[in-house]
Amino acid sequence: MADKDEEMVVTPWEVRGKIDYDRLIELFGTQRIDQRLRERIYKAAGEKHFLLERGLFFSHRDLDWLLDEYAKGHPFFIYTGRGPSGQVHIGHLIPWMFTKWLKDRFKTRLYFQLTNDEKFFFEECMTIEEVRHYTYENSLDLLALGFEPETTFLIDDIKHIDLLYELGVQVAKKVTFSTAKAVYGFENSMNIGGIWYPALQAVPAFLHSWIVGKNVPCLIPCAIDQDPHWRVTRDVADKLGYYKPASIQNKFVPGLGEGGKMSSSDPMSAIFTTDKPKLARKKVMNAFTGGRATAEEQRRLGANPDVCSVFKYYSFIFMPDDRELADIDQKCRSGAILCGECKQILAPRMVEFLERHQAAREEMKDRVDEFSAARLRDEVRR
Numbered sequence: 001m002a003d004k005d006e007e008m009v010v011t012p013w014e015v016r017g018k019i020d021y022d023r024l025i026e027l028f029g030t031q032r033i034d035q036r037l038r039e040r041i042y043k044a045a046g047e048k049h050f051l052l053e054r055g056l057f058f059s060h061r062d063l064d065w066l067l068d069e070y071a072k073g074h075p076f077f078i079y080t081g082r083g084p085s086g087q088v089h090i091g092h093l094i095p096w097m098f099t100k101w102l103k104d105r106f107k108t109r110l111y112f113q114l115t116n117d118e119k120f121f122f123e124e125c126m127t128i129e130e131v132r133h134y135t136y137e138n139s140l141d142l143l144a145l146g147f148e149p150e151t152t153f154l155i156d157d158i159k160h161i162d163l164l165y166e167l168g169v170q171v172a173k174k175v176t177f178s179t180a181k182a183v184y185g186f187e188n189s190m191n192i193g194g195i196w197y198p199a200l201q202a203v204p205a206f207l208h209s210w211i212v213g214k215n216v217p218c219l220i221p222c223a224i225d226q227d228p229h230w231r232v233t234r235d236v237a238d239k240l241g242y243y244k245p246a247s248i249q250n251k252f253v254p255g256l257g258e259g260g261k262m263s264s265s266d267p268m269s270a271i272f273t274t275d276k277p278k279l280a281r282k283k284v285m286n287a288f289t290g291g292r293a294t295a296e297e298q299r300r301l302g303a304n305p306d307v308c309s310v311f312k313y314y315s316f317i318f319m320p321d322d323r324e325l326a327d328i329d330q331k332c333r334s335g336a337i338l339c340g341e342c343k344q345i346l347a348p349r350m351v352e353f354l355e356r357h358q359a360a361r362e363e364m365k366d367r368v369d370e371f372s373a374a375r376l377r378d379e380v381r382r
């Protein structure tokens with residue numbers, strides 16, 4: 001678990017220490033999503049979204065520009081992705097559900113990059129067979145959320161390199177080794193695959209424009225730790241004559257333990273989408289909360305939902321209804337509800353969600369190819 005007093009480190013490959021999101025906005029030079037911008041998004045989307053309202057998505061680049069273009073009748077496309085280094089947990093699904101909302105409301109395409117090359121280069125022990133396995137497994141989780149094949153394109157970096165390479169070489173030529181070292185903190189011990197990799201993560205930001213032969217705005221929903229990639233991508237965009245991609249950035253979804261993000265390396269801190277309901281239930285019942293040492297004390301003094309992992313799960317996924325959330329918040333603070341009782345509310349919701357997700361995932365098992373970016377080969381205008 002993250003040590004609270006440790007210095008904050010946030011790079012695309014390492015997140016540790018106590019995360020100060022205001023400081024990250026400053027350090028990375030992104031913009032805060034304020035009430036004015038939230039209202040603007042809701043107006044264009046035709047409805048509110050609780051993940052914006054509750055601040056999970058908190059930072060951005062160029063969203064105003066993107067919405068200006070949209071208002072002028074210039075649609076955008078969405079690009080996001082996943083490094084397939086293991087099974088997906090609930091924390092991963094939350095931003096993807098938001099991506100689905102954006103895609104539906106703004107009627108866009110989605111390009112979803114599965115960076116199996118990245119995980120091969122950066123994870124010491126991973127083999128090609130393993131990254132291939134998780135590319136497929138993780139695709140099932142994304143598709144289980146209900147994306148449409150007509151407008152959803154899964155890019156498998158290794159399999160679809162022919163689609164990416166022409167743009168990749170153009171990007172790579174514009175990024176010097178000293179920039180890569182400064183932005184990503186590469187050391188001399190980094191394998192040269194890792195040094196090349198950021199060029200490939202930039203590519204899908206231009207891919208649609210390259211395919212259709214004209215500039216189309218791009219929106220990237222992502223966790224804030226990916227921002228260094230977009231700084232480089234935006235720099236290169238100018239040099240290659242493409243639009244700079246806009247982005248909408250989320251905080252890390254906390255795990256069930258104290259502090260830190262939901263971590264795949266600590267299996268009890270994360271509920272995996274493939275966990276059996278019984279195990280998921282057990283993880284919920286063991287979760288870290290903001291409760292007091294004894295029931296008597298809690299009845300008297302109340303508990304603290306601000307530090308509670310169960311409350312975060314209500315807030316970010318299982319209680320989209322504001323009144324219900326406010327009610328549990330009040331009961332928690334006043335001592336009217338104890339943590340055990342509160343977990344008893346979360347557990348069945350978690351189990352029901354998992355059962356539904358697992359059934360949807362099962363349905364996609366023979367359908368992944370319908371979403372393959374290989375179809376784009378026929379669209380490329382050269």
Ligand code: TRP
Binds near residue numbers: 223
């Ligand atoms: N590097 C990301 C990861 O390790 C995967 C990724 C590729 C991605 N392209 C992206 C994430 C675009 C968000 C947006 O998970």
